[in-house]
Amino acid sequence: MSNKVTLAYDVFVSDPPPRNDGVLPNGEPKGGSPVASTLIYGSSDAVLTDPAFTTDQADALGDWVAGKDRNLTDIFITHGHGDHWFAAELLAERFGARVVATEGTIAQMHAAIAARSLLWDKVYPGIPPSPVTAVTVPNHRFTLEGHDLVIVEVGHSDTDDTSVLHVPDIELVVAGDVIYNGAHMYLGESVVVGGFGPWRDAIDAVEALKPRHIVCGHQNKHLDDSAERTIAETRQYLDDADELLRTETTAVDFFNAKIERYPNHLARTVLWAGASALYGVREHPDEDVRQVILAGWL
Numbered sequence: 001m002s003n004k005v006t007l008a009y010d011v012f013v014s015d016p017p018p019r020n021d022g023v024l025p026n027g028e029p030k031g032g033s034p035v036a037s038t039l040i041y042g043s044s045d046a047v048l049t050d051p052a053f054t055t056d057q058a059d060a061l062g063d064w065v066a067g068k069d070r071n072l073t074d075i076f077i078t079h080g081h082g083d084h085w086f087a088a089e090l091l092a093e094r095f096g097a098r099v100v101a102t103e104g105t106i107a108q109m110h111a112a113i114a115a116r117s118l119l120w121d122k123v124y125p126g127i128p129p130s131p132v133t134a135v136t137v138p139n140h141r142f143t144l145e146g147h148d149l150v151i152v153e154v155g156h157s158d159t160d161d162t163s164v165l166h167v168p169d170i171e172l173v174v175a176g177d178v179i180y181n182g183a184h185m186y187l188g189e190s191v192v193v194g195g196f197g198p199w200r201d202a203i204d205a206v207e208a209l210k211p212r213h214i215v216c217g218h219q220n221k222h223l224d225d226s227a228e229r230t231i232a233e234t235r236q237y238l239d240d241a242d243e244l245l246r247t248e249t250t251a252v253d254f255f256n257a258k259i260e261r262y263p264n265h266l267a268r269t270v271l272w273a274g275a276s277a278l279y280g281v282r283e284h285p286d287e288d289v290r291q292v293i294l295a296g297w298l
């Protein structure tokens with residue numbers, strides 16, 4: 001007989017910090033994307049995922065976590081993009097928690113640090129020191145009050161070396177940037193891997209876990225967490241992108257056409273960064289791909 005307490009989870013969405021450095025092609029100010037952090041908890045302990053990236057966000061998220069009155073044991077990072085984890089150490093120190101990631105994600109975290117002065121600190125003030133303190137765990141799993149939390153590596157999605165956290169006992173996948181929910185998807189790094197094939201494979205890998213609930217790394221907080229809907233919409237967004245890459249001749253045309261199809265999606269700055277990279281590589285095949293990707297954000 002098991003008397004294990006059932007786990008539960010709750011989600012905190014950090015709004016993107018403001019930028020003051022120009023506008024998008026449609027004239028609206030540049031911004032960012034909301035980042036979702038998931039708290040999975042039992043009766044006394046809890047695990048947090050992807051704790052966002054500015055000091056202000058960490059303070060607000062930390063207060064929310066503290067209000068749950070659980071002992072935070074681990075902070076799991078799904079992938080290396082800085083907006084998901086630059087604040088991890090602040091929260092790790094506040095709660096005495098361990099930071100956990102895969103070996104591939106840890107390598108990408110170091111790459112994100114190298115990009116701070118070229119990108120992140122240029123456009124966002126208030127990012128704290130972000131040492132990489134994450135460690136791997138044996139067999140890609142750790143536990144929360146006796147329940148397995150399983151790290152599943154899914155390869156390239158919107159960047160390299162991405163992973164998701166599967167909590168089988170509550171049919172939950174914390175999907176990082178593999179699945180999106182009501183926010184424009186970051187398409188730019190597909191130029192490194194020749195298209196959206198690897199991302200589609202990553203979506204298939206999430207679907208194979210048969211989740212009922214998916215928390216997406218970027219989501220409109222007013223939408224639900226239906227796994228079926230978010231998986232279908234993420235696939236459709238990539239299919240639309242492939243179609244528009246054939247029919248639209250410029251990045252601005254692609255940007256406008258996507259907004260027409262997704263008028264309520266958040267994070268148009270992310271859409272523009274991706275469009276800039278996709279068309280930048282097409283128009284300037286001799287340029288360094290990494291430079292083209294970076295330029296899309298600036």
Ligand SMILES: [Zn+2]
Pocket residue numbers: 081083084177217218
């Ligand atoms: Zn992201």
